[in-house]
Amino acid sequence: MTREITLSQAVNEAIAEEMRRDETVLLIGEDVAEAGTPFKVLSGLVEEFGTERVIDTPISEPGFMGIAVGAAMTGSRPIVDLMFGDFLYLVMDQLCNQAAKTHYMSGGKLNVPLVLRTNLGATRRSAAQHSQSLHALVAHIPGLKLAMPSSAYEAKGLLKAAVRDDNPVVIFEDKLMYQDKAPVPEEEYLIPLGEAAILREGSEVTLIGTSSMRQVCEEAAEILERDGIGADVVDPRTLVPLDEGTILGSVRKTSRAIVVDEGHQNFGVTAEIAARISEKAFYHLDAPVIRMGAMDVPVPFSPALEDLTVPTAEGVAANARAIVRGVPVHAP
């Protein structure tokens, strides 16, 4: 049986189910207990699991991240709540120097089964320090896994799989999607890390969209269909590990690809995926691979300007139309 629930509810269910299944799972972060986070994702958890397992911390990201890494090394499976993805900068040492490297540096004797839940996404009028999409920083560091749920269904399945993974996994939820509903099974399910989903099939262009950019790609595919252009829409779901096979298979079929991600375009996720396509499916490409990331500027507070910085369905469709028709997007 499936029902429609919000992404918020899906995350809440995933955490509650995992905490019921495994008593070593705990939740730690700012406002996770009494306030239930600013996005109200965690409401009700402290009532069921108590303050021993749902731990409110002071405003001290490096501190509670360090506590969680230590707890993970010694038998707990912490889920760390980082209120804004922008605060990633504060926990970089704990995440990248400690959590990511402990398994390797201990010769495999220690695991860090930790989940860091945080968020990304602009257009919420939160200004430059609360609107960034910084997941590429995580993808760059060996030893960390990275999940990018694109709907309530993925949010629940990926989070449950992440909790059961023995490696540090970072999950970025799009903060604009917390109230978006999607069909989610009532029965338990997991989404394995490293399996992309093909959401729509077409033969002329592959649109690869992460997180909320998957919706942008699906909407672009609708627009393109009206023009008689068929698009594959691929959601990688996790960026580390990345399901290259599905992406390359689709591009070999369509000969064209557009990669859409909300992180900054320079040196970003779109660049990495585009590079892999260009390297590994080069002789199947009939057009250059197009990257569409967020504009390389601090996210503006002005709503009119902010909206210009992220890829839109119309923009994706326009680029797709150009490459399908053989019109160079960049001068040859």
Add this chain to the structure above:
Amino acid sequence: MPHEVRMPQLGMVQDSGVIVAWLKSNGDPVTAGDPIFEVETDKATMEVEAAADGYLSGVKAAEGDDVPVGHLIAMIVGSEGEVEEASTGASAPEPAAAPVVETVQRREPAPERQEALAPAERAMPEPVAAGRVLASPKARRLATERGIDLHLLRAQGIAEPIHVADLDAAIAVGGHSTLSAVVDPTAFDEILDRSRTADRTRLLASFAAGAWRATLDASSASVAIRGLDGSLEIVANPDRGGAGEQECPVLTLVDLCGSRINGYVPAGGGPTLCVARGAAGYDLSLAFVESRLALPCAAALLEDIAARIENPLLQLL
């Protein structure tokens, strides 16, 4: 007296050598012992020296050409006035009249069919316009596989960068070219006479597919069999008993042997092979569009089909 410059045999099992660089140009004076070109074999790169004094003349191979051992590459003539122009490019070097270089161990003469090189190695037609044609990686790959010269497409006015769709559109722009051949029917007819089950059209389709695979280095070779009654049947890999996926046919076969008609050139579509029964044997004609299948490729293909009909054993090799 003019002196011939031929591709030397530098290794025991060497069939050919690639000319890496010309150290003298056409018309340059040379002295016996002067290195005149560099040749690369499977083992090494070596300099080849002039065997006589004179002037380098009538250079027939360009840098990068893979020239069979013993083939004439140039002449050394006695006076500047006798120097002939270089003719590198489309024309194949003249075959050796006699073995020129003595070797300790002679390799078995290679079968005729060894001339069927992979499309990329085959001499391309003279470029219509110099310079690199802008094309997508996929269009470039398909063009190489089909032996298409992208310069021809540019010459037809197709805008760059060239995409895959342009390769298909090119057919509408260029007309068909036709190659024909007459083939001794004896061996082929003997098979048909002796076998109760052999079907001429099927056998021809199978030979055509085998020849396509051999000359164009293709992995699949489906053949469309077109009848004068308008019928169309597509046979996947007829040379492999119809095994494998039925892909877009590479060639259309029209078997005219049962009628008085001896030719058919389709208005559009891919390469078409017509087989008719004439006074001297089987008349083969291959209609093709040069921008899609280059002349050397088409010629090699028809040569190979003819060879198979004349000597059906080749099909088994």
